[in-house]
Amino acid sequence: MRAAIPTLFILVLMILAVSLLGVFGSPLLLRVVIGAMINLVVVIGLSIFIGNSGVLSFGHASFAAIGAYSAAWFTLPITMKKIFLPSLPAFVLSTQVGLAGGAAIGAVTAAITAAVIGVVIVRLSGIAASIATLAWLAIVHSVFSNAEALTKGTSSLVGLPIETNLFVATSAALLALVVAFVFRFSRYGLMLQASREDEAAALASGIPVRQLRLFAFVVSAAVVAIAGVLKGHFLGILAVGQFYLEFTFLSLAMLVLGGMRSLSGAVVGTFAVAAIGEILRILSSGFEIFGVEVIAMPGLREIGLAIMMLLILLVRPMGITNGRELTLPWKRKAANELPITNDQIG
Amino acid sequence: MNFALQTAIDALSVGSIYALSALGIGLLFGIMRLINFAQSEFVTIGIYILMLSAGVWFPLAALAAICVVVVLALVVERMAFRPIRTADPATLLVTSFAVSYLLQYSLVLIFGARPIGLDILPELARPIVMGSVRVPRIDIATIGATIVLLSAFALFLRKTRIGIEMRAAAVDFRMARLLGIRANRVIAVAFAMSGLLAAVVAILFAARTGVAAPTIGLELALVGFVATVIGGMGSLVGAVFGGLAVGVVTVLLQAFLPPELRAYREAFVYIVVIAVLVLRPQGLFRGAAARERV
Known part of the structure; x- marks a missing residue:
């Protein structure tokens, strides 16, 4: 782990630098930076499971939803709860906690749920596991869309106290980073990465692959849940649709664009997508070029983002970081202990 | 009895649409381990083409939809997927x-973003009345079209040279290439066929729902x-039966819950899916490609 300390240092500095942009930028930029920090928590959470185990998960948006809603049941002001969600249990209706308490509740609820469904998912491997997580997401989405009493169904739950500020979001991102870092470079993280490279060999060496995958799944679910809680208390509003396929694929795209095999990839990918998105947002709100007025059009920003993603993957199929950790130039070998193998078809 | 018959026809027709969707996805998955999300837009764009050609003689409109979607699939293959074909599945x-x-x-x-109504072949909406059973014509048309298409497909895959090459590529792509099968051609044909399947799904689905919206293909x-995986990865028969099974389960749940x-x-549908995955991780039909090699 010691050899990788410079990596942690560099990533912390990157996060702080982006955070400073928010401190000194316009109110709009501040919102963008907070949003990027929340996304970073999601992507780091994803990388704890996906990056180490190599199993793609489409299901983590469900944990963001579970975290966000279970926190909201406790953080909503009591008077509002009685109007919006009157059929919550009495003890929930009569308690109110702050954002920290809400985050703890959200993380624990998501972790418990993840432990239950995770037992099923880690029995599978490869694409079957990924599709099982997708099925799980569809189940949670269906339940949350219809459970009027808990989520207000397809209409939005409003009135969450807006408590996620830049400090909170940045702290959460740093916390997620440290958790992910410690796990990744711990004995268990390395064992799990070994199973990613070669499952059969890892099992033959006595690595308890299923247990490690389950552990990583639960931890990553808890981290993603915290991001969900922050998101709810950043926007002040929760809708079930926020945590479905678009959420899943945008966060996966950030991870893969950065390079899903490294923690640096998660950070780089998230910030790259945030930066591209912000530039495109400015461009697509209308501008003048050589006397030709380009008017604002819905969808333009997403189209630009998609094209950028395609171009990046075309040039660097393994992601911007190529799956390596950022580190000091003379430590590169030590920080990337596992060789990059590339078992390709054809 | 009538209820049972109607439910059965309904199940078959929903299952047919799902089976065609699954086959389009399973084809690409088998050959290049690609989970092609854009399949959803192939269907959606097909529906929009039908919407644009409202009023045109139906066979012509259908042909237009098929041509556009097939060309689109080929363009996407050439521009987006060919350059990164050897990248890992996540990429x-x-x-x-x-x-x-x-x-x-x-x-x-x-x-x-708003849904637009369209009305292709309004006569399909009228039911055929047989005694006390009323069967929507669209269900008959769907089941019939699926049977014809799947038979044609089966013939193509078994009798033509390129079809046999595709099956070989689906079993073991690297080995197939070593034996002289041209990767570019096989993959391009696979994309064209998945485009064709998407267009047929678009026609059937549009006739059924009568709506065009940008996200309409997503559910399919x-x-x-899901169907490809529970059917058995790399097995095309598995994909078809996987799709059929998901459709049948969906309709039965709707009828009996x-x-x-x-x-x-x-x-509930997806709980069944997870249960199938846990009981048979290799899928209902075990494709030869499903064996993980050490």
């Missing part, structure tokens, strides 16, 4: 997602992935 997946995102928001840009694509649980139908 392929995110690429397909980016393509899907690109196409979906292009539709938003051109047509707006989701079912397609108590009314207060009916809203949660999707959740």
Whole structure:
């Protein structure tokens, strides 16, 4: 782990630098930076499971939803709860906690749920596991869309106290980073990465692959849940649709664009997508070029983002970081202990 | 009895649409391990083409939809997937997602996000009355079209040279290439065929729902992935039966769940999916490619 300390240092500095942009930028930029920090928590959470185990998960948006809603049941002001969600249990209706308490509740609820469904998912491997997580997401989405009493169904739950500020979001991102870092470079993280490279060999060496995958799944679910809680208390509003396929694929795209095999990839990918998105947002709100007025059009920003993603993957199929950790130039070998193998078809 | 018959026909017709979706996805998955999210937009764009050609003689409109979607599939293969064909599955997946995102928001840009009604072949909406059973013509048309298409497909895969090459590639792509099968050609034909399947699904689905919206193909694509995997990865027969099974389970749940649980139908469908995956991780039909090699 010691050899990788410079990596942690560099990533912390990157996060702080982006955070400073928010401190000194316009109110709009501040919102963008907070949003990027929340996304970073999601992507780091994803990388704890996906990056180490190599199993793609489409299901983590469900944990963001579970975290966000279970926190909201406790953080909503009591008077509002009685109007919006009157059929919550009495003890929930009569308690109110702050954002920290809400985050703890959200993380624990998501972790418990993840432990239950995770037992099923880690029995599978490869694409079957990924599709099982997708099925799980569809189940949670269906339940949350219809459970009027808990989520207000397809209409939005409003009135969450807006408590996620830049400090909170940045702290959460740093916390997620440290958790992910410690796990990744711990004995268990390395064992799990070994199973990613070669499952059969890892099992033959006595690595308890299923247990490690389950552990990583639960931890990553808890981290993603915290991001969900922050998101709810950043926007002040929760809708079930926020945590479905678009959420899943945008966060996966950030991870893969950065390079899903490294923690640096998660950070780089998230910030790259945030930066591209912000530039495109400015461009697509209308501008003048050589006397030709380009008017604002819905969808333009997403189209630009998609094209950028395609171009990046075309040039660097393994992601911007190529799956390596950022580190000091003379430590590169030590920080990337596992060789990059590339078992390709054809 | 009537109820049973009607439910059975309904199940078969929903299952047929799902089976065609799953086959389009399974074809690409088998050959290049690509989970093609853009399949959803292939269907959606087909529906928009039908919407645009409202009033045109139907066979012509259908032909237009098929041509546009097949060409689109070939273009996507050439531009987006061919350059990164050897990348790992996660990269392929995110690429397909980016393509899907690109196409979906292009539709938003051109047509707006709101659903647009369309009415192709209104005569299909009228039911055929047989005694006391009323069967919507669209169900008959769907089942018939699926049987014809699947038979043609089976013949193509078994009797033509390129079809046999595709089956070989689906079993072991590297080995197939070593034996002289041209990767570019096989993959291009696979994309063209998945485009063709998407266009047929678009026609059947549009006739059934009568709506064009930028995200309308999404649900079909989701079912397609799930069906491909529970059917057995790399097995095309598996994909078809996987799709059929998901459709049948969906309709049966709709028919037999108590009314207060009916809203949660999707959740039950996917619980069944997870159960199948756990009981048979290799899928209902074990494709030869499913064996993980050490």
